[in-house]
Amino acid sequence: MATGGGGSGHEGGRSLKTKVRTAKKRSLSSTLWLERQLNDPFVAQARREGFRSRAAYKLIEIAEKYHLFKLGQRIVDLGAAPGGWSQIAAKSVGSPDGKGRVVGIDLLDIDPIEGVEFKVMDFHDPEAPARLTAMLGGPADGVLSDMAANATGHRKTDHLRIVGLxxxxxxxxxxxxAPNGFFLAKVLHGGTEGELLASLKRDFATVRHLKPKASRAGSAELYVLATGFRGRPS
Structure with missing residues (x-):
C-alpha cells in the first residue's frame, strides 16, 4: 500500500494514493467510499485540527464569506451528528464563554461538545419549535441543516428525498x-427548483446557491443559503 503527503500525489511517476482492497464482507461502494475518505485532504485536516467531520470546512467557508455568525447568537443545528457544524457554530457565537447558545438535535446520541447542548429529538415533532425556542432562551438567529437522506443511486429519487428534507x-x-435570521441547508444540483426556492425567496431577502471548496468535486451537493428572514407569515 503506497501512501504520501501533499503535492501532486505522484513521486517518480508512481501514484501515492491509498488503495483499498475489497474485503469479503465489504461492498464495492463501501470500498470506494473508504478509499475516498483515506485520500481526502479535508478528512486528514479535520483529524489534525480536532473537528468531528470534514463538513466543518464547508461551514467555515460559507460563514466567513457571508458573515453568518456573530457573538451572542442563538443557533440550531438540525441533524447535528457527528457535530462538526455545531463545533464551528459554538466557537463562532461564543457559547463556550456564555455569549451565545447552540442547540444540536438528531435522532442519534452525540458525544458532548463544549458550548453545545445536544438533544435527541425529531424536528418533525410539532412541539419541537417551542421546545427549542425555550432551550435557546428566545428565537433563533440561524438554522443549519447538513442533513441528507440515504442515497439510492437513482438521481431523480435522491433529488426528491433531499429536497423533501x-x-x-x-x-x-x-x-x-427571529426576523433577519438565516437558513442554510444541503440540497443537490438542480434540487432547489420550484416550490422550495419560491417559498424561500418569498420569506427571505436573499437566496443563494453555494458550492464550498470542501464539497467533493464529483458530488452533486450544493447548499442553499437564505438570509434576511422577513418574519413568520401571518
Missing part, C-alpha cells in the same frame, strides 16, 4: 427564526 427544515426554520 430541505423543505421540512425550511418550514421548521420559519417557526423558530
Amino acid at each position: 430541505a423543505e421540512l427544515a425550511a418550514d421548521f426554520a420559519r417557526g423558530i427564526l
